[in-house]
Amino acid sequence: xxxxxxxxxxxxxxxxxxxxxxxxxxxxxxxxxxxxxxxxxxxxxxxxxxxxxxxxxxxxxxxxxxxxxxxxxxxxxxxxxxxxxxxxxxxxxxxxxxxxxxxxxxxxxxxxxxxxxxxxxxxxxxxxxxxxxxxxxxxxxxxxxxxxxxxxxxxxxxxxxxxxxxxxxxxxxxxxxxxxxxxxxxxxxxxxxxxxxxxxxxxxxxxxxxxxxxxxxxxxxxxxxxxxxxxxxxxxxxxxxxxxxxxxxxxxxxxxxxxxxxxxxxxxxx
Ligand SMILES: [Zn+2]
Numbered sequence: 001x002x003x004x005x006x007x008x009x010x011x012x013x014x015x016x017x018x019x020x021x022x023x024x025x026x027x028x029x030x031x032x033x034x035x036x037x038x039x040x041x042x043x044x045x046x047x048x049x050x051x052x053x054x055x056x057x058x059x060x061x062x063x064x065x066x067x068x069x070x071x072x073x074x075x076x077x078x079x080x081x082x083x084x085x086x087x088x089x090x091x092x093x094x095x096x097x098x099x100x101x102x103x104x105x106x107x108x109x110x111x112x113x114x115x116x117x118x119x120x121x122x123x124x125x126x127x128x129x130x131x132x133x134x135x136x137x138x139x140x141x142x143x144x145x146x147x148x149x150x151x152x153x154x155x156x157x158x159x160x161x162x163x164x165x166x167x168x169x170x171x172x173x174x175x176x177x178x179x180x181x182x183x184x185x186x187x188x189x190x191x192x193x194x195x196x197x198x199x200x201x202x203x204x205x206x207x208x209x210x211x212x213x214x215x216x217x218x219x220x221x222x223x224x225x226x227x228x229x230x231x232x233x234x235x236x237x238x239x240x241x242x243x244x245x246x247x248x249x250x251x252x253x254x255x256x257x258x259x260x261x262x263x264x265x266x267x268x269x270x
Pocket of ligand 1: 025093095173
């Protein structure tokens with residue numbers, strides 16, 4: 001069973017253009033298109049929830065699949081046609097457009113324990129094993145490593161994965177692709193953004209590939225920093241959110257400035 005709330009990873013932005021990252025197309029069917037980002041990295045774009053995106057990241061020993069989209073039939077086979085390496089399934093967070101029924105073909109999935117609370121609602125039928133990520137751990141793929149960075153805010157267990165050598169990462173909905181749905185409070189979001197901003201600065205991370213595309217819109221350090229500024233403006237009362245009739249997940253207020261948009265509930269100001 002699928003509840004409507006699961007598909008509210010991003011609010012409604014009616015004027016936004018939907019798009020996808022550029023790259024050579026390597027697979028296409030009615031559920032998903034996979035494009036090559038660089039030699040050993042691919043993005044899959046679904047078509048059910050604002051270009052919900054999954055990423056396949058390959059090293060010399062194994063590969064990780066970051067997110068599984070909503071409903072991509074035979075996803076394990078599709079992925080196996082792109083990489084010959086064994087694939088580990090990880091999730092940026094537990095929402096139906098990232099850990100949808102497509103996960104059923106995978107025997108285990110790694111998540112942030114913070115999102116355990118969402119499992120009964122989002123993945124009630126999952127028969128595989130749920131395993132847990134740790135903040136700061138490295139996923140070693142052979143010649144390539146991904147650092148796990150917990151980035152709560154969108155959900156309690158939202159997580160990003162950073163490839164320091166490549167200078168990019170994967171952030172799911174943690175920074176909202178320009179339209180963040182904040183299910184936690186602003187203080188949590190500020191901590192998350194300050195933590196990520198410092199990591200991006202230290203390791204020269206230029207982009208974070210997001211969970212959805214309204215355009216060719218990877219997250220930047222500037223956007224992460226702008227999110228901090230806007231959150232602080234809300235907490236100090238400098239700006240006030242307006243009513244957000246379309247806000248899902250009980251997020252009935254919205255604030256926009258500095259080119260970012262945050263949907264939230266009044267309880268987020270505490
Ligand atoms: Zn989400």
